[in-house]
Amino acid sequence: MAYVPEHMTADKPPKGAGIVGFLTSRAVVAPIAAVVVFLLLWELIVWANGWPDYLMASPSDLPAAYAQYWELFLIMGWQTLWRTIVGLVLAVIVGVGFGMVMGFSRTMRDALYPLLVGFNAIPKATVVPIVALLFVGAHDFNTILIAFMISFFPIAVSVSIGLSTLEPEYRDILRSLGASQTTIFRKIALPKTLPEFFGALKVSVTLAFIGTNLMEIVSPHGRGLGALFDSGKTNSNYPLMFAVLIALAFLGIVLYYIVVALEKIFAGWAERQPG
């Protein structure tokens, strides 16, 4: 039979190859340009208002602050980073666990949802002093705990929704072949939930940073960028405070794009080809 495919997808022409091609590509140039514009605007606003250093720092004050405290930035930046990552890993483990339980069992979903929502609704800033008192002296543990508590909720919800909204036909296809529940989970439920999981993980990354810094600022124990921020505050060192904020933003961006890279590897199929 003469058969004509309904549409043929032609292979795309190769893009500008090599490192130069990458560095001049839109994906690199556009965000850098945006950052430059942002810094210029910031500088302009501070300059136009004639704000002095002790009221508002401008971008041009920051290099001096970094140069003066670079060692502290490295040490404390690392402290913030590893505690955030450990909190996040815990959030992933516990969040996926809760998500699976709620995704597969209606009863558990009905039972746990209000509890989790209530827990999530409590401002974590109020939990910080409780945790700090409860585990007094365990700085690393406390910080990780807050980072975990603030960031596991989106993961639990997205995994449970991903699993519970699995179309019954997907199950039927495998069940009609005699597949076990484990096989169905491994072959279908797990991969199908990955895009939702990574979506939630992107939210959780930034939340985990908030959690870490809450603990570092509210209950200062001399560790992490939060503590550095707090010392800047105590000394009215505005450039230092702003330098910490920018460092935090930088770490947040790095971690976020690590998640994006992981998403591309494990759930790249969910991304639609443009055009």
Next chain:
Amino acid sequence: MNHLIDISGVRHAYKTESGPLPVLDGLDISVPEGGFCAVVGPSGCGKSTLTKLIAGLMRPDAGSVKLHRTEVTSPRSTVGMAFQNPVLLEWRTILDNVILPLEIVPNKLTRAQREERARSLLSMVGLEGFEEKRPSELSGGMRQRASLCRALVHKPEVLILDEPFGALDAFTREDLWQIMHQVKEREPFTGVLITHDLRESIFLADQVVVLSGRPARTQYVLDVGTSGPRDLDHLYTAEASEMLAILRHQIEIAQGRAEPQASAPARAVQ
């Protein structure tokens, strides 16, 4: 007569909060080996329940569902299914989607043999060259073809099609009807086709079962009188028009819009 699929006196009710909801009540369907049976009926009359019963995903409250004279009590790998929603796994290539059943059904095929089997099916339905594409890169008709290949890859005895062409445009649908016939020539199976399209039912099947409104029972059985491949022109013959008129009338009865006539056309079998 040796019937591969034998459904007799099946009754089934779903449990709902407002009490049992009967969906099937006195269902009888028999399909000989190699036969192709289309099932038509009003919306919501329990046609999809029927597919689950044959696939062994559910057991009826009463009556019997037999394949090869053995009661169906659990899913069996000799059944292939395709739905209106092609439910392809978006994270797999088309080739890996088709291979999926071979990863579950016990078999001794090597990876290379599985691929070869999947490739030959894909080329049969005109999807050669699309093996490495993702489902999202294919049109609806192409996805449905891939879904058909997946349903057939483990050489099932029984192929259950639950409105597989329902969401496609008219021309794509006619394309797929033709492909269905070619496939059945090369990969013999016993088919049950759930459909809303009366033309589709007489074009593909050799027997059309009309179900009554819910709770469904077998209301009428039409013998199409032909089996095997046929030409699309076949649909525009006087004979086909007559069959369509009969089926249309039976559907109206099933919907409660027409009274059963004493002078009902005498094409019914059984």
